[in-house]
Amino acid sequence: MKKLSIxxxxxxxxxxxxxxxESVVNQTYSGYEYIIIDGGSTDGSVEIIKKYADKIDYWISEPDKGIFNAMNKGILKATGEYCNFMNSGDCFHANDVIEKIIKELDKDIVIGKYMFGNLSYPWGRTSDSISMLDFVKGGISHQSSFIKITLFENNLYDENLKIASDWKFFIDVLIFRNCSYKNTNVIVADFDATGISSVTSKLNEMERTKTLKEFLPERIYSDYVRLAKSDSPLLELTPLFNKTNGFQKLIFNIVTILINIRTFHLKIKYFLKKF
Structure with a gap:
């Protein structure tokens, strides 16, 4: 079985x-399989696929029910231990990306950096811990992630969501199922800013709200929303947790910090008035 399915x-x-x-087939590492799922394109895409057919392990062109239906089709054809989604428009940052990342594949999910414009971005605030707060402002780039295929067993992408299904998947496996992960310094992907999640932010926000309400008890959800809107620097002072019950403890710690700061502020005001 090949180690990696792209x-x-x-x-x-x-x-x-x-x-x-071209960014895939020009990789210096060859121990991968390449799968292309086309949604019945009529713009010449099929001709492009046929041009590279000898370097593609499986491809199909037929109507689908959306992005995540197509991604699920790819998952069901994958035979690798890990998979990576490098969708059309995105590309590997360099020809030796897989050669570098293959040495790092020892966790359930391995996450590299991605390029957006001239800047590279990691994911998460720390390299060794994770919490729901890491999903407040963004999510994990599937272009720069390598996911154990076993995580998709009986757990394919939610096709009822048009944009946020990968965001939901990562919350499910990393927060609620406590799967292992690590960040790497490998720059994996150049991100295509014209993708659907980049240009339909309102729908993205609606789907994320729906997902959070599905996952979180109402009062925890309310606290989460308050924190998401606060942009408070106190978030960076708060311990991070990698288990579900850690999030509830996290909320308690943040509230405690806020109360302590407020109390300290009042004491300072009182002290100054004395002089």
Whole structure:
């Protein structure tokens, strides 16, 4: 069984698809399989796929029910131990990315950096701990992530969501199922800023809200929303936890810090008035 399955989904994005395919087939490491799921494109994408057919292990072009339906199709065809989703328009940052990342694949999820413009971005605030707060402002880039295929057993992407299903998946496996993960310094992907999650922020926010209400008790959800809107620097002072009950303890700690700061502030005001 090959160690890694690279999955690309595409629909009527032949130029982006060509860029993505070339970034995959030009990798210096060859121990991977390449899967392309096309949604029945009519813009020349199929001709691009056929041009590289000898370097593609499996491909299909047929109508699908959306992004995550297509990604699920790819998962079901994958035979690797890990999979990576490098969808059309995105590409590997360099030709030796897989050669570098293959040495790091020893956790359930291995996360690299991604390039957005001229800057590279890691994920999460720390390298060795994780909490729900890491999902307040963003999520994990599936382009720069390598996911054990066994995590998808009876747990495919939620096809009822159009944009936030991968965000939901990562919360499920990392927070509620406590799967192992690590960050690496490998720059994995160049991010295509024209992707659907980048241009439909309102729908993205609606789906994330729906997901959080599904996962969290109402009062925990309310606290989470308050923190998400606060942009408080106190978040950086709060211990991070990697288990579900840790989030409830996290809320308690933050409230305690706020109370202590408020009390300290009142004491200072009183002290100054005395002089």
């Amino acid at each position: 999955i690309t989904i595409n629909y009527n994005n032949c130029n982006g698809l060509k860029k993505t395919i």
